[in-house]
Amino acid sequence: MSAMNAFYAQSGGVTAVINASACGVIETARKHKSKIANVYAGRNGIIGALTEDFIDTNRESARTIAALRTMPGGAFGSARYKLRSFDENRAEYERLIEVFKAHNIGYFFYNGGNDSMDTAHKVSLISKKLGFPVTCLGIPKTVDNDLPVTDNCPGFGSVAKYVAVSTREAAMDVKSMARTSTKVFILEVMGRHTGWIAAAGGLAGRSSAEAPHIILFPEIAFNKRAFLRRVKECVEKYEYCVIVVSEGAAYRNGQFLAEAGTRDAFGHAQLGGVAPVVAQIVRDNLGYKYHYAIADYLQRSARHIASAVDVQQAYAVGREAVKYALQGKTAVMPVIKRLSDSPYKWRIEPAPLSRIANKEKKLPRRYITKDGFGITAAARRYLEPLIRGEDYPPYFNGLPKYATLKNVSVKPLLKTKFVV
Amino acid sequence: MSAMNAFYAQSGGVTAVINASACGVIETARKHKSKIANVYAGRNGIIGALTEDFIDTNRESARTIAALRTMPGGAFGSARYKLRSFDENRAEYERLIEVFKAHNIGYFFYNGGNDSMDTAHKVSLISKKLGFPVTCLGIPKTVDNDLPVTDNCPGFGSVAKYVAVSTREAAMDVKSMARTSTKVFILEVMGRHTGWIAAAGGLAGRSSAEAPHIILFPEIAFNKRAFLRRVKECVEKYEYCVIVVSEGAAYRNGQFLAEAGTRDAFGHAQLGGVAPVVAQIVRDNLGYKYHYAIADYLQRSARHIASAVDVQQAYAVGREAVKYALQGKTAVMPVIKRLSDSPYKWRIEPAPLSRIANKEKKLPRRYITKDGFGITAAARRYLEPLIRGEDYPPYFNGLPKYATLKNVSVKPLLKTKFVV
Numbered sequence: 001m002s003a004m005n006a007f008y009a010q011s012g013g014v015t016a017v018i019n020a021s022a023c024g025v026i027e028t029a030r031k032h033k034s035k036i037a038n039v040y041a042g043r044n045g046i047i048g049a050l051t052e053d054f055i056d057t058n059r060e061s062a063r064t065i066a067a068l069r070t071m072p073g074g075a076f077g078s079a080r081y082k083l084r085s086f087d088e089n090r091a092e093y094e095r096l097i098e099v100f101k102a103h104n105i106g107y108f109f110y111n112g113g114n115d116s117m118d119t120a121h122k123v124s125l126i127s128k129k130l131g132f133p134v135t136c137l138g139i140p141k142t143v144d145n146d147l148p149v150t151d152n153c154p155g156f157g158s159v160a161k162y163v164a165v166s167t168r169e170a171a172m173d174v175k176s177m178a179r180t181s182t183k184v185f186i187l188e189v190m191g192r193h194t195g196w197i198a199a200a201g202g203l204a205g206r207s208s209a210e211a212p213h214i215i216l217f218p219e220i221a222f223n224k225r226a227f228l229r230r231v232k233e234c235v236e237k238y239e240y241c242v243i244v245v246s247e248g249a250a251y252r253n254g255q256f257l258a259e260a261g262t263r264d265a266f267g268h269a270q271l272g273g274v275a276p277v278v279a280q281i282v283r284d285n286l287g288y289k290y291h292y293a294i295a296d297y298l299q300r301s302a303r304h305i306a307s308a309v310d311v312q313q314a315y316a317v318g319r320e321a322v323k324y325a326l327q328g329k330t331a332v333m334p335v336i337k338r339l340s341d342s343p344y345k346w347r348i349e350p351a352p353l354s355r356i357a358n359k360e361k362k363l364p365r366r367y368i369t370k371d372g373f374g375i376t377a378a379a380r381r382y383l384e385p386l387i388r389g390e391d392y393p394p395y396f397n398g399l400p401k402y403a404t405l406k407n408v409s410v411k412p413l414l415k416t417k418f419v420v
Numbered sequence: 421m422s423a424m425n426a427f428y429a430q431s432g433g434v435t436a437v438i439n440a441s442a443c444g445v446i447e448t449a450r451k452h453k454s455k456i457a458n459v460y461a462g463r464n465g466i467i468g469a470l471t472e473d474f475i476d477t478n479r480e481s482a483r484t485i486a487a488l489r490t491m492p493g494g495a496f497g498s499a500r501y502k503l504r505s506f507d508e509n510r511a512e513y514e515r516l517i518e519v520f521k522a523h524n525i526g527y528f529f530y531n532g533g534n535d536s537m538d539t540a541h542k543v544s545l546i547s548k549k550l551g552f553p554v555t556c557l558g559i560p561k562t563v564d565n566d567l568p569v570t571d572n573c574p575g576f577g578s579v580a581k582y583v584a585v586s587t588r589e590a591a592m593d594v595k596s597m598a599r600t601s602t603k604v605f606i607l608e609v610m611g612r613h614t615g616w617i618a619a620a621g622g623l624a625g626r627s628s629a630e631a632p633h634i635i636l637f638p639e640i641a642f643n644k645r646a647f648l649r650r651v652k653e654c655v656e657k658y659e660y661c662v663i664v665v666s667e668g669a670a671y672r673n674g675q676f677l678a679e680a681g682t683r684d685a686f687g688h689a690q691l692g693g694v695a696p697v698v699a700q701i702v703r704d705n706l707g708y709k710y711h712y713a714i715a716d717y718l719q720r721s722a723r724h725i726a727s728a729v730d731v732q733q734a735y736a737v738g739r740e741a742v743k744y745a746l747q748g749k750t751a752v753m754p755v756i757k758r759l760s761d762s763p764y765k766w767r768i769e770p771a772p773l774s775r776i777a778n779k780e781k782k783l784p785r786r787y788i789t790k791d792g793f794g795i796t797a798a799a800r801r802y803l804e805p806l807i808r809g810e811d812y813p814p815y816f817n818g819l820p821k822y823a824t825l826k827n828v829s830v831k832p833l834l835k836t837k838f839v840v
Contacts, residue, residue, distance in 0.1 A: 014593055047600070076596075079597075079600045080600045161819075165820060168820065168822070169718070169721035172491070176434050176494030176497050177497075177498055179467065181500050203819065275714075292716060293715060294716075297593045297713060298718075301590050301593035304585050305724055307818065387819070392810070
């Protein structure tokens with residue numbers, strides 16, 4: 001078989017280490033030029049494929065590609081764009097295959113979360129149906145850590161480390177000022193449906209006496225009375241209370257706390273996350289002085305404090321995806337299998353996309369303490385290895401020196417345009 | 421003169437490097453045991469002196485004291501507690517001197533901002549008046565960088581680095597998703613009255629095409645029309661717009677964009693939540709999808725990304741304060757004098773507290789671009805050296821290993837209690 005091209009795209013919310021996966025894909029592909037001539041990256045993810053807007057990664061030096069390993073964000077652009085089912089939008093799939101055919105693309109590497117694994121799976125099925133079979137590989141990526149089968153998801157370890165470090169540091173600040181200033185500090189973190197990120201905040205302390213004193217998980221219905229009782233208890237016992245709240249924290253009826261926002265003087269719905277809502281509950285009922293932080297994108301882009309284990313795994317899933325493809329495996333995703341907690345050992349192995357697509361892994365109840373406000377020893381055993389090691393980017397004049405890519409476009413070959 | 425004890429207290433909001441100053445004080449004092457027998461640290465700052473609640477730092481090992489250099493927060497507790505004028509509250513000053521006398525305290529080191537320099541100055545005057553002259557030294561500390569005379573304030577360089585790094589990282593995230601997701605990202609930073617911290621966000625980009633595209637300073641009255649025009653321009657030109665907004669951003673009439681209504685012990689309005697206000701202005705007028713982050717305490721406790729220059733200077737002002745005291749200087753503060761921008765050179769010299777107390781250094785207009793939304797080359801020349809170098813704390817199992825102090829109390833000697 002003569003060399004074909006590969007298509008690589010990033011999908012959905014980016015992470016601090018998604019480019020490490022790109023690095024793994026491209027560096028490994030470059031070692032097999034006889035089989036993979038070039039890796040075309042989709043500009044803005046799958047949209048790049050639909051609109052025939054490819055980035056020619058062969059135009060980037062080995063040094064630049066190596067630097068992807070330490071670069072946050074999505075080096076080629078990512079997209080929130082979900083292909084619908086074949087019946088719903090046949091034109092999109094036909095277009096994709098037409099473009100792949102025109103550019104001699106025999107390999108499709110899709111770096112994303114649940115939705116993307118579904119897309120990669122569909123493309124593998126449909127490419128065969130349309131007579132141009134493409135080898136389709138999923139590459140896991142999500143800060144939410146909610147993909148099934150794999151022990152954990154690249155991207156999560158770094159956001160977990162960021163949240164644990166930030167919680168520990170902010171807690172030390174609050175503790176030292178508690179006598180005369182802020183009593184309650186709230187840190188809002190991501191995780192709309194699952195509490196993995198919030199749970200990571202729990203690593204900041206080693207016991208229930210240490211911050212964070214309360215974690216609010218999406219998996220545990222918010223109980224205002226129990227919450228307020230615990231806040232009061234903490235302030236009385238420790239002089240302060242640190243709370244990590246998931247953006248997905250919700251009432252028993254499923255309503256997000258964040259949706260229960262107040263209205264301003266003009267009747268406008270007060271914008272904001274869940275942190276100000278929790279703050280207001282504390283203020284209205286207990287009157288304590290509070291502060292809150294909303295980490296938002298800072299948490300998932302904080303490459304400066306990435307977990308070394310996470311970077312290694314992100315690279316490894318990219319590398320293995322290419323190896324699997326070259327072995328003729330298709331419709332699979334490299335997953336991380338944990339071999340032992342202590343010492344932490346893991347390996348990569350393939351798993352069929354059909355087992356992964358559109359499924360969501362929630363934080364197990366046994367990872368949450370009985371009272372619903374903390375993490376258990378089992379959770380610590382699971383989480384701790386994932387934040388291990390520092391993988392600092394290079395710095396120049398006090399700031400991280402992140403890669404700058406040329407991102408040169410591949411000449412379009414089709415006469416037709418496709419509007420997404 | 422036989423050895424006397426020293427009193428050291430932290431005051432006001434803590435920083436990532438205030439303990440480095442404590443380290444400088446204690447390590448230097450320990451080298452002069454014949455003059456300074458012990459450094460008593462105030463538990464919760466000046467409150468520890470008023471209530472005769474001292475921490476015996478001689479009980480801490482050399483290793484623990486050395487570890488203060490990498491520990492965020494306030495190791496002995498800080499306080500927002502301002503001594504009033506002598507006429508207003510003579511009892512507080514008399515109590516202070518009574519306690520100092522009882523514990524043979526001849527040196528007072530007060531580590532804080534404007535208000536604290538005023539207190540240190542008053543104590544020096546009053547102690548003489550009351551017949552127990554105490555050598556009073558101010559030690560500068562404030563993330564706000566608003567102390568006069570000194571070129572910059574320890575604490576600022578690290579928050580500046582955090583804000584610049586975070587802005588750069590978040591901007592890369594937003595840029596890579598802009599095609600189908602968030603167009604406008606807002607980062608809210610501290611700086612009640614001065615835009616120094618917001619200005620530091622400007623270091624994230626090297627030109628007006630790079631993020632942050634807009635900085636909202638307290639020094640520049642908020643002009644909604646010009647702001648919206650610039651946001652639109654950026655989104656049309658770059659596909660996205662990153663905004664750094666100071667908590668102190670205000671309208672022409674002086675009203676803060678966000679006012680929480682409550683006031684702290686110093687009578688300052690407690691701010692918070694300008695980011696959602698700016699987001700709402702964007703949404704209501706331009707309809708762009710937005711996200712915002714509120715760094716809050718994370719920015720001033722982020723020891724994991726402290727500036728090496730800042731750590732060095734924080735240590736140096738502590739060390740020099742002790743040296744000045746031993747030279748018989750009183751009512752002075754070590755200030756940082758910049759000798760050159762490039763290469764960056766500085767030295768420490770003494771300045772009288774009377775020149776520093778209760779004065780505020782605003783961001784000069786020449787540091788802000790003509791349009792009011794960015795920083796000038798002069799600002800870059802000033803700011804850049806302050807964030808240079810990384811001074812990483814040690815890590816254990818993925819988390820910074822911060823010092824744990826014994827904080828053993830000194831036995832009270834007075835029979836009277838004092839309620840603050």
